Amino acid sequence: MNTPPYLELQAVSNFSFLRGASHPEELFAMAKFHGYDALGIADFDTVAGIVRAHVAAEATGVRLIAGCRLSLTDGSIVLAYPTDRAAWGRLCRLLTLGNKRGDRQTFQLTWDDLAREGAGLILILHPQPHDDRVNERLIALKRVLAPGEPAMVRGYLGLTRHFRPGDVRRLERLQALADRHDMPTVVVGDVLYHMPERTVLQDIVTAIRCGRTMETLGEDREYARDRHLKSPADMARLYAGFEDALGRSLEIAAACRFSVADLRYQYPEESDVVGETPQATLARLVREALPRRYPTGVPKDVLKQLKHELDLIAGLDYAPYFLTVNTIVRQARALGIVCQGRGSAANSAVCYVLGVTAIDPVRSGLLFERFVSAERREPPDIDVDFESDRREEVIQWIYQHYGRQHAALCATVMRYQPKGALREVGKVMGLSDDLLGLLSKHLASALGDPDVLRARAAELHLDLSERRLSLTLAFATRLLTFPRQLGTHPGGFVLTRDRLDALVPVQIAAMEDRQIIVWDKDDIDALKFMKVDVLGLGMLGCLRRCFEFLESHHHRRLDIATIPAEDPATYAMIRKADTLGTFQIESRAQMSMLPRLKPTTFYDLVVQVAIVRPGPIQGDMVHPYLRRREGLEKPDCPSLQLQAILGKTLGVPLFQEQAMQVAIHCAGFTPGEADQLRRSMATFKFTGGVSHFKTKLIEGMVDQGYARDFAERTFAQLEGFGSYGFPESHAASFALVAYASSYLKCHHPDAFCAALLNAQPMGFYAPAQIVRDAREHGVDVRAIDINRSRWDCTLEGRAGSAQFTVRLGMRLVKGLSNEQAARIVANRMPLYDSIEDVWRRADVPVSALERLAEADAFRSLDLDRRAALWAIKGLAPSVLPLFAAAERFANRIESEFNEPSFPLAPMSEGADVVEDYVSGCEMGWLPSSPNGIAVCQRGGW
Numbered sequence: 001m002n003t004p005p006y007l008e009l010q011a012v013s014n015f016s017f018l019r020g021a022s023h024p025e026e027l028f029a030m031a032k033f034h035g036y037d038a039l040g041i042a043d044f045d046t047v048a049g050i051v052r053a054h055v056a057a058e059a060t061g062v063r064l065i066a067g068c069r070l071s072l073t074d075g076s077i078v079l080a081y082p083t084d085r086a087a088w089g090r091l092c093r094l095l096t097l098g099n100k101r102g103d104r105q106t107f108q109l110t111w112d113d114l115a116r117e118g119a120g121l122i123l124i125l126h127p128q129p130h131d132d133r134v135n136e137r138l139i140a141l142k143r144v145l146a147p148g149e150p151a152m153v154r155g156y157l158g159l160t161r162h163f164r165p166g167d168v169r170r171l172e173r174l175q176a177l178a179d180r181h182d183m184p185t186v187v188v189g190d191v192l193y194h195m196p197e198r199t200v201l202q203d204i205v206t207a208i209r210c211g212r213t214m215e216t217l218g219e220d221r222e223y224a225r226d227r228h229l230k231s232p233a234d235m236a237r238l239y240a241g242f243e244d245a246l247g248r249s250l251e252i253a254a255a256c257r258f259s260v261a262d263l264r265y266q267y268p269e270e271s272d273v274v275g276e277t278p279q280a281t282l283a284r285l286v287r288e289a290l291p292r293r294y295p296t297g298v299p300k301d302v303l304k305q306l307k308h309e310l311d312l313i314a315g316l317d318y319a320p321y322f323l324t325v326n327t328i329v330r331q332a333r334a335l336g337i338v339c340q341g342r343g344s345a346a347n348s349a350v351c352y353v354l355g356v357t358a359i360d361p362v363r364s365g366l367l368f369e370r371f372v373s374a375e376r377r378e379p380p381d382i383d384v385d386f387e388s389d390r391r392e393e394v395i396q397w398i399y400q401h402y403g404r405q406h407a408a409l410c411a412t413v414m415r416y417q418p419k420g421a422l423r424e425v426g427k428v429m430g431l432s433d434d435l436l437g438l439l440s441k442h443l444a445s446a447l448g449d450p451d452v453l454r455a456r457a458a459e460l461h462l463d464l465s466e467r468r469l470s471l472t473l474a475f476a477t478r479l480l481t482f483p484r485q486l487g488t489h490p491g492g493f494v495l496t497r498d499r500l501d502a503l504v505p506v507q508i509a510a511m512e513d514r515q516i517i518v519w520d521k522d523d524i525d526a527l528k529f530m531k532v533d534v535l536g537l538g539m540l541g542c543l544r545r546c547f548e549f550l551e552s553h554h555h556r557r558l559d560i561a562t563i564p565a566e567d568p569a570t571y572a573m574i575r576k577a578d579t580l581g582t583f584q585i586e587s588r589a590q591m592s593m594l595p596r597l598k599p600t601t602f603y604d605l606v607v608q609v610a611i612v613r614p615g616p617i618q619g620d621m622v623h624p625y626l627r628r629r630e631g632l633e634k635p636d637c638p639s640l641q642l643q644a645i646l647g648k649t650l651g652v653p654l655f656q657e658q659a660m661q662v663a664i665h666c667a668g669f670t671p672g673e674a675d676q677l678r679r680s681m682a683t684f685k686f687t688g689g690v691s692h693f694k695t696k697l698i699e700g701m702v703d704q705g706y707a708r709d710f711a712e713r714t715f716a717q718l719e720g721f722g723s724y725g726f727p728e729s730h731a732a733s734f735a736l737v738a739y740a741s742s743y744l745k746c747h748h749p750d751a752f753c754a755a756l757l758n759a760q761p762m763g764f765y766a767p768a769q770i771v772r773d774a775r776e777h778g779v780d781v782r783a784i785d786i787n788r789s790r791w792d793c794t795l796e797g798r799a800g801s802a803q804f805t806v807r808l809g810m811r812l813v814k815g816l817s818n819e820q821a822a823r824i825v826a827n828r829m830p831l832y833d834s835i836e837d838v839w840r841r842a843d844v845p846v847s848a849l850e851r852l853a854e855a856d857a858f859r860s861l862d863l864d865r866r867a868a869l870w871a872i873k874g875l876a877p878s879v880l881p882l883f884a885a886a887e888r889f890a891n892r893i894e895s896e897f898n899e900p901s902f903p904l905a906p907m908s909e910g911a912d913v914v915e916d917y918v919s920g921c922e923m924g925w926l927p928s929s930p931n932g933i934a935v936c937q938r939g940g941w
Contacts, residue, residue, distance in 0.1 A: 006232045007249045009040035009065060010079055010126070010158075011191040014482050015049025016069075018209035021193035021202040023482075024053040027229060030194040032060040034231040038253045040065035042079050045098060045107040047091075047505060048411070048486060051523035054260035065256045068095065069126070073110050076137045079124040079158065079188065080114075082258045087120025089502035094118075095518075099507035111140045118144060122252055124186060126158040127174065129223045134174065138181045156252070157181075158188040159245050161238055163224045171242065186248040187239050192227040199225055204475050205482075207428040214428055265529045266497040268402060270323040278319035282350070283310055285326065289353045293360075302362050305349045309368055313350070318372065318380060321530045324495060325382045326354050328532065331397055337390045338544040340537075340560060342733030343383040347371040356384065358560050359732045364603075365648075366729050373671070379530040387544060388536035388762075391491070395534055396513060398493060404515060405499050408506050410489040410524060410531060411516045418444035420484070421476040429468045439472070447477045488516050491534035494524065538762035539583040539737055545755035546744050553795050553804055554748065563740050570739065570746045571600050580773045581756050582741040584609050584734050586764055596626055603648070605739055610654050610731040621717055625652045638706060641665045652717070655728035659718045663693075667700030667711075677718075694719075749777040750804045754793040758809065767812055780805040784812060784857045786838060787831045791821040815851040820844045834861060835871045846872060 011027050012020040024041065031039040039062050041053045050066050057064035067081040068091060082088040094109060094117050101108035114123065125141050127134045138157065145155045157178040161167050178185045192202050203221055207213060210220045230238070239246055271281040286306060290298050313319055325341075332339045333355075341357035347366040351357045361368065372380050386394050399407055416424075419440045426436045442460055446452040453473065457464050464470055488509040494517055500506055504517045524531055543560065550556045573579070575598050577591040585594065585605075589612050599605045611622055627633045628650040635651030637643040645661045646653060653659050663669035663677050677693055694715055701711035744752045753774035757767055765773075771781050780798055782788070782805055788796075791811050795804035810821040820842075827841040835858060839849060852858065853868035863871060 010188040016044040021198040025056040026194045028056040038063035042067040042069045048518040077126040081122040095505035096501040124156040156186045185245040267320040282319045338540040344371040345382040346729035383533040385537035387541035388538040391536040410492040412487040421479040425476040542759035549751035584738040605735040610726040757793045813855045
């Protein structure tokens with residue numbers, strides 16, 4: 001007897017978020033093992049995992065039938081499968097509608113919605129256990145399929161065994177009911193995991209979702225114990241007598257012609273001139289911008305590079321993308337927001353000329369093919385940093401300009417990490433909070449390493465043979481990397497010409513005024529979609545404020561691009577590690593490296609930014625580079641090819657681009673394999689990500705004549721990038737901001753100090769440390785004062801000096817709001833003469849005055865901190881609830897004020913220092929020596 005044909009249409013992956021217990025890759029691997037030609041993925045109310053399923057399908061040769069399991073508001077479960085590209089768009093709109101109607105925790109869709117948007121969808125009504133409304137639901141499905149409604153391919157009633165008493169009779173009743181309604185039936189396995197061994201893990205994720213323990217899960221447990229992917233032969237045995245329903249799975253699979261590979265991404269077209277193509281617009285904008293970048297004439301090599309890039313952009317049809325990024329950057333600058341492109345975009349001369357990036361790639365020797373390559377045919381990915389505290393303005397402008405139907409952020413997949421997995425599995429197993437805390441602290445990092453786990457457990461006197469503990473550790477390990485929920489990408493925008501929700505479902509994000517697609521950046525890369533990363537960088541806000549101070553007070557106009565290059569005084573300051581408050585080179589690790597590396601040029605600064613990273617340190621690149629830089633050893637480049645690749649970094653591979661070139665030219669890698677190596681190095685969160693290239697790279701280098709020990713040393717250096725390694729273009733972009741901040745600190749320490757304080761919180765150092773450092777550079781810094789300070793720190797004229805005095809702002813007062821400070825500033829003409837005057841004119845609460853007193857802001861009223869707080873205690877309310885009470889209160893107050901007053905003893909210097917620290921506003925008394933032990937100097941007011 002021949003086995004009836006069957007294909008599984010309903011497999012749920014773990015991208016149903018705490019419902020399925022297998023990755024899409026595992027489901028497709030098992031489908032191939034069972035001999036399936038195709039496999040349907042139908043996750044709960046989402047297609048978040050469909051791209052990963054598509055990639056797994058291509059890898060295994062098992063065709064993906066893309067679908068979704070829709071939960072309707074009346075309790076019906078309907079499986080929906082698009083038959084073509086248009087039907088996929090309608091399914092995405094249905095999912096978008098269901099997501100936006102809910103509160104991010106619920107999904108709301110109705111039969112009427114299916115009637116409106118269901119054209120081209122195959123719908124399978126999937127009855128649940130103990131469902132006594134199947135007849136009613138079939139009537140609703142038939143109404144959706146009725147003449148006059150959008151034409152469906154067909155509707156079906158799903159048959160699924162629940163493996164309970166009377167199961168076969170239940171299927172027979174469903175078959176009879178379907179026959180009465182003239183509705184065909186189809187078998188669906190309702191798969192939740194790929195193999196039987198995942199049954200307990202399925203119970204665990206169910207318990208996590210329901211907030212139960214394994215002991216109390218009860219009826220919330222999934223209805224059957226063998227929801228794994230079964231072979232066609234097993235399905236034929238289980239559904240004997242329902243051969244026609246089994247065979248219809250192939251009928252449906254044949255009708256579902258849609259493939260995720262059919263999705264084509266159309267970028268918004270942007271052109272300033274009617275009838276002008278995007279490519280022509282881009283070329284024109286580049287020509288118009290050239291004089292701004294090269295006022296003394298454009299070098300021939302730049303023109304050659306621009307022609308090469310524009311030709312490649314035209315061949316790949318990427319011009320609309322470059323125009324969009326240019327539009328966003330231009331709008332940000334129109335709003336006065338400082339921005340700069342970074343990452344691989346710094347390899348592009350087009351981006352530099354347009355002002356998207358600030359690094360001249362021709363002068364710096366950066367490769368455009370690292371950014372865009374005809375061989376890889378990967379979409380470009382431009383990261384643009386904006387001022388952190390003004391990035392939201394750019395994000396909302398993008399939504400407004402392109403429309404929310406055409407713009408959304410990428411999602412991020414929040415996956416289980418060791419601590420989270422241990423805690424959630426431990427709760428399900430009924431472990432105590434104390435034990436969970438102990439496990440999370442001491443054992444989480446050892447998950448997946450049995451030897452380390454046993455050793456640490458022994459140190460903690462934990463008995464790993466105890467059943468609940470052993471199960472917790474085992475299943476927490478299996479849960480690692482499982483998707484937990486979707487988050488919001490920091491700034492990766494997907495923009496489309498047509499409706500975005502016809503391409504991918506859109507849902508409301510947790511952050512206000514945000515919406516996201518259900519795919520993350522890896523999905524976008526797999527589909528070759530383009531995104532614009534709108535990111536935030538706090539130092540850019542500091543630079544903008546500093547530039548404004550320079551223009552308003554020093555009458556000097558500067559920006560990142562016009563700061564004088566290769567300034568000797570700036571590099572002298574950097575070599576002394578006098579870099580507190582600057583960008584990237586202010587950490588203790590960077591400061592300790594600066595006097596050793598001794599930067600004298602911009603490229604030295606690029607190396608400095610890149611070398612103080614876990615990757616180069618773990619790859620043992622730092623010490624060889626320093627020795628070679630000091631002339632203590634010669635660069636080790638045994639071939640001309642290596643000399644060409646590693647010459648400028650003295651034979652040490654510091655950048656990802658160099659690693660790629662070494663792999664191609666010295667180990668026989670193809671460009672595609674080298675790009676896989678680059679991607680592995682980019683996933684720095686997973687240490688050792690390049691380890692699987694070890695044999696190929698070492699043997700490849702040996703085959704090309706390199707000594708084995710040299711090849712192994714080279715691989716060890718490249719393996720360090722698995723922890724964290726920079727692309728050269730990224731390091732160059734950051735080095736430029738580091739240089740700009742250092743130049744401003746060196747030549748305009750007053751403006752830089754005020755700007756840096758106004759950009760807080762940011763960086764490694766507290767405001768008090770920034771102020772002390774500024775004073776050591778000769779900057780006169782004055783304390784917060786009720787009659788002189790504004791919200792921000794400001795610059796005041798300084799007699800007999802070209803430098804300005806920095807007046808600290810009320811933003812540094814902990815607990816004082818911007819609104820309260822604004823009222824104080826708006827009402828202080830004439831100047832305040834008492835605390836009561838401040839209170840009545842500014843109409844601020846007593847608590848605000850107390851915060852100012854704690855910050856010692858009343859010195860201009862001849863009140864120290866203690867006297868000011870005492871005066872605040874004596875403030876009388878101006879309005880009383882009852883006249884009688886008012887009279888009694890006034891009499892009492894008058895008698896109190898007529899009592900003789902006694903001057904308070906001034907606070908000691910030590911008490912002032914203590915109060916400075918307590919208030920969080922350490923601006924009055926500051927140590928005059930780095931160790932903080934020497935005598936303190938009072939900041940003037």
